[in-house]
Amino acid sequence: MAVDFRGHPMFPQGFNSPTRFDADVYDCEVWGQIPTDIHGTFYRMQCDFDYRPPPNEWMTGFNGDGHVSRFRFANGSVDYKGRYVRTARLMAERKARRRLFGVYRNPFTDDPSVAHINRSAANTHIYWHGGKMLVLKEDSLPYTVDPHTLETQGDWNFHGKYTAQTMSAHPKIDPVTGEMIAYGYQAKGILTKDIAVYIIDPQGRVTKEWWLTSPYLGIIHDIAITQKHIIIPVIARTTSLARLKSGQPMWEWDGSLPTMVGILPRDGEAKDVRWFKGPSRNTLHFLNATDRGSTVTMELPTSSGERDPSQIRRWTFDLNSKSDGFQEDVVSTTPGFLPRMDDRHLSLDYRYAFISSRDNQGAPPAPGAGPMSGGTQVVQRLDVRTGKIDECPIAGKVALQESCFVPRANSREEGDGYVMTVVSNFDSMSSDLIITDAQHLDDGVIATVKLPFRLRSGTHTNWYPQSVLPPIKDELS
Amino acid sequence: MAVDFRGHPMFPQGFNSPTRFDADVYDCEVWGQIPTDIHGTFYRMQCDFDYRPPPNEWMTGFNGDGHVSRFRFANGSVDYKGRYVRTARLMAERKARRRLFGVYRNPFTDDPSVAHINRSAANTHIYWHGGKMLVLKEDSLPYTVDPHTLETQGDWNFHGKYTAQTMSAHPKIDPVTGEMIAYGYQAKGILTKDIAVYIIDPQGRVTKEWWLTSPYLGIIHDIAITQKHIIIPVIARTTSLARLKSGQPMWEWDGSLPTMVGILPRDGEAKDVRWFKGPSRNTLHFLNATDRGSTVTMELPTSSGERDPSQIRRWTFDLNSKSDGFQEDVVSTTPGFLPRMDDRHLSLDYRYAFISSRDNQGAPPAPGAGPMSGGTQVVQRLDVRTGKIDECPIAGKVALQESCFVPRANSREEGDGYVMTVVSNFDSMSSDLIITDAQHLDDGVIATVKLPFRLRSGTHTNWYPQSVLPPIKDELS
Numbered sequence: 001m002a003v004d005f006r007g008h009p010m011f012p013q014g015f016n017s018p019t020r021f022d023a024d025v026y027d028c029e030v031w032g033q034i035p036t037d038i039h040g041t042f043y044r045m046q047c048d049f050d051y052r053p054p055p056n057e058w059m060t061g062f063n064g065d066g067h068v069s070r071f072r073f074a075n076g077s078v079d080y081k082g083r084y085v086r087t088a089r090l091m092a093e094r095k096a097r098r099r100l101f102g103v104y105r106n107p108f109t110d111d112p113s114v115a116h117i118n119r120s121a122a123n124t125h126i127y128w129h130g131g132k133m134l135v136l137k138e139d140s141l142p143y144t145v146d147p148h149t150l151e152t153q154g155d156w157n158f159h160g161k162y163t164a165q166t167m168s169a170h171p172k173i174d175p176v177t178g179e180m181i182a183y184g185y186q187a188k189g190i191l192t193k194d195i196a197v198y199i200i201d202p203q204g205r206v207t208k209e210w211w212l213t214s215p216y217l218g219i220i221h222d223i224a225i226t227q228k229h230i231i232i233p234v235i236a237r238t239t240s241l242a243r244l245k246s247g248q249p250m251w252e253w254d255g256s257l258p259t260m261v262g263i264l265p266r267d268g269e270a271k272d273v274r275w276f277k278g279p280s281r282n283t284l285h286f287l288n289a290t291d292r293g294s295t296v297t298m299e300l301p302t303s304s305g306e307r308d309p310s311q312i313r314r315w316t317f318d319l320n321s322k323s324d325g326f327q328e329d330v331v332s333t334t335p336g337f338l339p340r341m342d343d344r345h346l347s348l349d350y351r352y353a354f355i356s357s358r359d360n361q362g363a364p365p366a367p368g369a370g371p372m373s374g375g376t377q378v379v380q381r382l383d384v385r386t387g388k389i390d391e392c393p394i395a396g397k398v399a400l401q402e403s404c405f406v407p408r409a410n411s412r413e414e415g416d417g418y419v420m421t422v423v424s425n426f427d428s429m430s431s432d433l434i435i436t437d438a439q440h441l442d443d444g445v446i447a448t449v450k451l452p453f454r455l456r457s458g459t460h461t462n463w464y465p466q467s468v469l470p471p472i473k474d475e476l477s
Numbered sequence: 478m479a480v481d482f483r484g485h486p487m488f489p490q491g492f493n494s495p496t497r498f499d500a501d502v503y504d505c506e507v508w509g510q511i512p513t514d515i516h517g518t519f520y521r522m523q524c525d526f527d528y529r530p531p532p533n534e535w536m537t538g539f540n541g542d543g544h545v546s547r548f549r550f551a552n553g554s555v556d557y558k559g560r561y562v563r564t565a566r567l568m569a570e571r572k573a574r575r576r577l578f579g580v581y582r583n584p585f586t587d588d589p590s591v592a593h594i595n596r597s598a599a600n601t602h603i604y605w606h607g608g609k610m611l612v613l614k615e616d617s618l619p620y621t622v623d624p625h626t627l628e629t630q631g632d633w634n635f636h637g638k639y640t641a642q643t644m645s646a647h648p649k650i651d652p653v654t655g656e657m658i659a660y661g662y663q664a665k666g667i668l669t670k671d672i673a674v675y676i677i678d679p680q681g682r683v684t685k686e687w688w689l690t691s692p693y694l695g696i697i698h699d700i701a702i703t704q705k706h707i708i709i710p711v712i713a714r715t716t717s718l719a720r721l722k723s724g725q726p727m728w729e730w731d732g733s734l735p736t737m738v739g740i741l742p743r744d745g746e747a748k749d750v751r752w753f754k755g756p757s758r759n760t761l762h763f764l765n766a767t768d769r770g771s772t773v774t775m776e777l778p779t780s781s782g783e784r785d786p787s788q789i790r791r792w793t794f795d796l797n798s799k800s801d802g803f804q805e806d807v808v809s810t811t812p813g814f815l816p817r818m819d820d821r822h823l824s825l826d827y828r829y830a831f832i833s834s835r836d837n838q839g840a841p842p843a844p845g846a847g848p849m850s851g852g853t854q855v856v857q858r859l860d861v862r863t864g865k866i867d868e869c870p871i872a873g874k875v876a877l878q879e880s881c882f883v884p885r886a887n888s889r890e891e892g893d894g895y896v897m898t899v900v901s902n903f904d905s906m907s908s909d910l911i912i913t914d915a916q917h918l919d920d921g922v923i924a925t926v927k928l929p930f931r932l933r934s935g936t937h938t939n940w941y942p943q944s945v946l947p948p949i950k951d952e953l954s
């Protein structure tokens with residue numbers, strides 16, 4: 001009995017309906033000209049669904065099977081490859097040709113036959129570090145894939161030295177040391193309050209480990225780092241054994257819970273973590289943090305409640321204060337909730353965020369097209385010091401996925417380079433990757449990579465220059 | 478400089494614009510239920526364009542790169558795979574990342590660098606015979622591909638015994654003997670009038686060879702066979718050295734040329750061929766032929782001129798007559814020009830044709846959608862004895878590609894089985910494969926295999942039960 005997605009209460013039937021295919025496009029059609037100084041690979045994660053989840057599945061994104069898109073650029077050309085991560089979970093369901101895993105991060109809703117199979121859907125983010133392409137899902141250890149063929153290599157525990165059971169999809173790479181600061185929460189198993197934090201050196205070896213306890217069982221989807229600190233916010237989505245036993249997906253919003261922010265000195269011990277406390281905030285992702293004398297600042301997209309519009313705000317933590325409070329200021333009211341930056345300035349003083357956003361006077365989102373659709377879609381550069389926005393409007397009935405900054409080769413100036421953004425074209429039911437000049441967004445789109453099919457709504461993206469990736473052996477395959 | 482198809486005078490920008498991708502869909506979404514007695518694989522050829530041909534390319538089909546679609550059915554499920562045939566031609570263009578081959582079958586328009594590279598685009602038809610999956614293009618020898626993985630194996634000359642330079646895309650498999658009757662025209666090289674005909678036994682060995690001379694340099698795209706004869710029509714599209722040297726695609730219609738039909742006794746020699754002559758007819762494909770005492774009948778879709786509507790007609794050849802004429806009668810005015818049949822009755826007395834067609838009162842074709850779009854699209858069963866048509870209308874803004882008959886397992890009754898048809902959905906910009914009951918078309922569609930992308934207009938299709946194909950080793954790959 002084959003899968004039929006019609007009538008599922010959470011599945012759109014249009015652009016963002018499940019796609020469920022692997023594909024290769026050699027030498028993609030391009031409108032405009034790709035600058036020849038773009039030499040490397042843009043990676044993008046997508047959640048998809050090979051099989052139909054239970055009707056109470058929370059949403060059609062985060063519990064889907066992980067799929068990697070690879071746009072490989074050289075000499076003004078680009079080769080596309082899309083592959084599912086061959087997780088143990090996906091392969092078990094394919095073998096059975098039916099859904100075996102239940103709702104989001106709730107093993108009580110699984111088929112008994114998969115009790116001992118890794119639940120990771122490997123669907124959130126992708127990082128190249130220590131000679132491995134890590135594909136991440138915060139409830140599990142990473143999978144690794146070949147950075148060119150995207151062939152799945154298996155799961156990975158850093159030579160056995162990463163002893164936590166989970167690794168978040170948002171580790172941070174220190175651009176000064178090349179170290180990866182990784183962490184896991186529910187790190188001793190589902191519903192545990194344990195947080196494990198690791199330093200992993202540029203060769204992929206664990207060099208430091210901390211174990212912390214979360215103030216409450218909240219979501220810890222992302223962290224931020226400075227040169228001196230690791231900032232660990234716990235956010236007001238919570239869960240419980242009773243909730244899981246009742247068959248619900250893991251999280252529910254609880255606006256009565258505070259925002260708790262742990263600040264851990266990178267040269268300290270676990271006991272040195274300091275927890276700040278603020279009102280509940282709805283957020284998942286953080287832009288960047290910076291040491292400023294005895295304070296730490298962090299910029300992030302957030303809203304004050306589950307249904308409020310997102311803004312870019314700044315949190316300031318005074319490490320000399322005896323209060324456990326922190327200050328909050330609005331940097332910009334732009335509603336884009338997946339801001340990125342020039343990652344060469346991560347943890348450092350910086351100026352620019354790059355944001356897929358939309359104007360605030362827009363039409364309502366298209367059916368099933370997600371919260372960022374509607375209105376005029378814009379690629380933005382936000383100056384986080386001044387709030388000034390430069391932008392490139394994208395014409396048509398479109399929605400933008402997460403933008404990614406691509407540094408210009410041989411330039412070290414912050415923000416000198418390009419922005420790559422995957423665009424959903426609702427009229428042609430196909431996806432584009434557009435390239436804009438990060439310093440001249442008002443010049444418009446430089447080049448558009450035309451895919452002959454649609455990519456459903458994606459999660460996160462990363463860019464790696466070919467100089468840091470292994471040699472290419474599969475060009476004509 | 479990447480390819481950009483915009484502005485080419487012959488390329489549609491919508492559904493039938495180039496697709497240029499390989500893809501896999503494991504366990505396709507299905508609406509309805511696939512009968513579990515369908516166990517085998519439906520193959521379909523598509524012409525596509527990796528690179529942009531010269532502006533005077535004749536049309537956007539026949540000179541494109543060959544692409545195989547594989548729909549593999551078992552236990553009510555279907556796995557899809559689509560792969561380009563890795564021809565020498567395609568790989569040379571991919572390596573150069575630009576178009577090297579010129580217009581349709583005209584080597585004078587090629588880049589000099591490819592003078593010694595096989596011109597076959599392997600884009601027309603696909604046959605399983607003698608343990609090989611043959612992918613055919615009439616200007617060259619076959620390529621072979623793995624029937625399950627679709628991996629290209631190379632070109633094939635039947636152990637060196639097929640000495641002609643070309644093999645047509647329309648060989649015929651004798652259902653009684655299992656022999657393949659294959660032929661090539663322009664068989665001693667481009668613009669030659671030589672026709673070579675071969676008998677190839679079920680093990681893939683050449684057992685008989687004839688060499689004939691065509692009455693003129695016309696197209697010989699298809700043949701028909703009976704148990705006693707091979708019927709070889711030469712059709713009024715012609716070419717010349719002057720035409721090729723002027724840079725034009727090979728063929729031009731010339732209504733002043735006759736239709737010449739060679740009838741070659743299967744137990745005779747080349748000198749025994751008899752040429753019949755009739756007025757010019759516009760046709761490429763033949764439905765079937767049958768010995769009836771001293772006459773031979775052949776049914777085919779044809780029109781009387783290049784712009785006349787196609788009909789199903791019957792040609793009758795009296796082998797006892799001293800005249801070189803033949804009789805023509807109309808069987809049906811249905812306009813479908815790619816009729817298929819229950820191939821177990823090929824060369825024998827038979828009753829049914831299966832045709833993707835449309836009603837005659839339909840709206841005009843959608844832009845770029847081809848001559849069979851517009852009006853109500855219908856899957857038809859035509860009784861060639863009576864002219865009676867049963868049909869299944871297909872709702873929506875759609876176009877049907879070639880239908881293929883799929884015999885019911887364990888039934889030997891003519892026409893007992895299913896019809897499979899690939900459907901272009903212009904609204905959703907995606908393709909379906911629909912299954913209808915060949916004996917009960919008015920019951921409507923039994924099952925619809927939903928692809929998450931579009932397949933541009935295809936050429937020919939074939940069905941092979943798993944019982945004749947090699948064991949499957951790649952199910953979960």
